[in-house]
Amino acid sequence: MYTRPLARLIDQLQRLPGIGPKTAQRLAFYLLKRPKQETLQLAQSLIDATEQIGVCRQCFTLSAEDPCDICSNPNRELSQVCVVAEPRDVIAMERTREYKGRYHVLGGLLSPMEGIGPEQLKVKELVQRVNRDEVGEVIMAINPSVEGETTILYVGKLLKPFTKVTRLASGLPMGGDLEYADEMTLARALEDRRELI
Amino acid sequence: MSRYYRATGINLKRQPLGEADLLLTIFTREQGLLKAVAKGARKARAKMGGRLDLFVVNDLQLYSGRSLDQVVQAETLHSFNRLSRDLGRLGSAQYWAEAVLAEAVPGQGHPELFDLFLEHLGRLESCATPEIMAQLVHGLYQFLQVSGVAPVVDYCTSTGRVLSQEAAGFSLPLGGLVATECLSDLTQTQPVTQEQVNALQWLPQPVLPPELLVHPIWSDVERLLRRYLEFYLQRSVRSADLLAVCLA
Numbered sequence A: 001m002y003t004r005p006l007a008r009l010i011d012q013l014q015r016l017p018g019i020g021p022k023t024a025q026r027l028a029f030y031l032l033k034r035p036k037q038e039t040l041q042l043a044q045s046l047i048d049a050t051e052q053i054g055v056c057r058q059c060f061t062l063s064a065e066d067p068c069d070i071c072s073n074p075n076r077e078l079s080q081v082c083v084v085a086e087p088r089d090v091i092a093m094e095r096t097r098e099y100k101g102r103y104h105v106l107g108g109l110l111s112p113m114e115g116i117g118p119e120q121l122k123v124k125e126l127v128q129r130v131n132r133d134e135v136g137e138v139i140m141a142i143n144p145s146v147e148g149e150t151t152i153l154y155v156g157k158l159l160k161p162f163t164k165v166t167r168l169a170s171g172l173p174m175g176g177d178l179e180y181a182d183e184m185t186l187a188r189a190l191e192d193r194r195e196l197i
Numbered sequence B: 001m002s003r004y005y006r007a008t009g010i011n012l013k014r015q016p017l018g019e020a021d022l023l024l025t026i027f028t029r030e031q032g033l034l035k036a037v038a039k040g041a042r043k044a045r046a047k048m049g050g051r052l053d054l055f056v057v058n059d060l061q062l063y064s065g066r067s068l069d070q071v072v073q074a075e076t077l078h079s080f081n082r083l084s085r086d087l088g089r090l091g092s093a094q095y096w097a098e099a100v101l102a103e104a105v106p107g108q109g110h111p112e113l114f115d116l117f118l119e120h121l122g123r124l125e126s127c128a129t130p131e132i133m134a135q136l137v138h139g140l141y142q143f144l145q146v147s148g149v150a151p152v153v154d155y156c157t158s159t160g161r162v163l164s165q166e167a168a169g170f171s172l173p174l175g176g177l178v179a180t181e182c183l184s185d186l187t188q189t190q191p192v193t194q195e196q197v198n199a200l201q202w203l204p205q206p207v208l209p210p211e212l213l214v215h216p217i218w219s220d221v222e223r224l225l226r227r228y229l230e231f232y233l234q235r236s237v238r239s240a241d242l243l244a245v246c247l248a
């Protein structure tokens, strides 16, 4: 039906989240109709992003530099670490402009049913870091879902002998993603954080 | 025929789908397991947000779509939110969910299992912390029992002889206890102590005796039941790996 490179493009687009066959077809035709230069720029940014972005070996967020901008910034508090599930949660926290410490990206949430245990996440690295950097407070910025609570309680249990562990105040959207919380709500949840008991 | 229908269900699995949707696996009283999508559920202002968390029981309004059914409305009947008090409860509930997911069938209601699951989640939520292991094992056995696949604990599965207060063996292929005199002829069988037999024989009862609720025996029985479950399901129970950490 499609000429071969077009079929391949549609097939690739279709693998993206939230994109069905219809949308993939529409996008493909749109890309081909645009000025060639613009579409080539898009292709180049895809290549650049894929080739240049890796993870920061200190906080495990996505970054072109290692260590990332936050980890290498001397003005960011070394003694405060905010633990999040995904790199996009770092962006959400940064948008509040309230947080002056560092981050640690776990790379997911504990989900025993899915077979995601502590070994699949950057938990061991967090414990090492807390000890090495003499971290005074770990803030768990994780949404209160069942997997989120499991992660907060588990990581909290591991860290409590070494440091103070707090969690964001309630008021965050239950079950929603952290990234969808608005800055005000997130800033307030950070301000009113409470210690894990 | 209306394409809308209602069901009472408990959320057992949630996976992100697309930009902000959720794909839910719901165990319903009326039609067993069903998969349904909740549009926009991951957004902060989503009306249904918290109602779609695991172990929340909802009165659901669904729409049967061409490929996937859709959750149109969810009215929460019960949320076991006190499970979040500690890791032991959260871990046990997820362990059970794995067993229930394996027993429940899509499109086929299993009201007895549904009611029993909710009943035991309630007990898990309110029991004292040292009782969690006993409740976990008891619930697990009860779910297998109501599904007709529980291991035999009152007689020898090889000879049919009734077993009383005595040491015995546990045979995976025969699916339950065997008398000690049969032990030598059987493979994949492990010896069990008199105390373990006693604990196993309590499991078919609707409640455990108070003096057994806090007892180290349940860790052994859990391992035994897990091996049985894994043999029967032909795969590992993933949640069980985290259990040691959760209950430590």
Ligand SMILES: [Zn+2]
Binding pocket: A056, A057, A058, A059, A060, A061, A067, A068, A069, A070, A071, A072
């Ligand atoms: Zn970094």
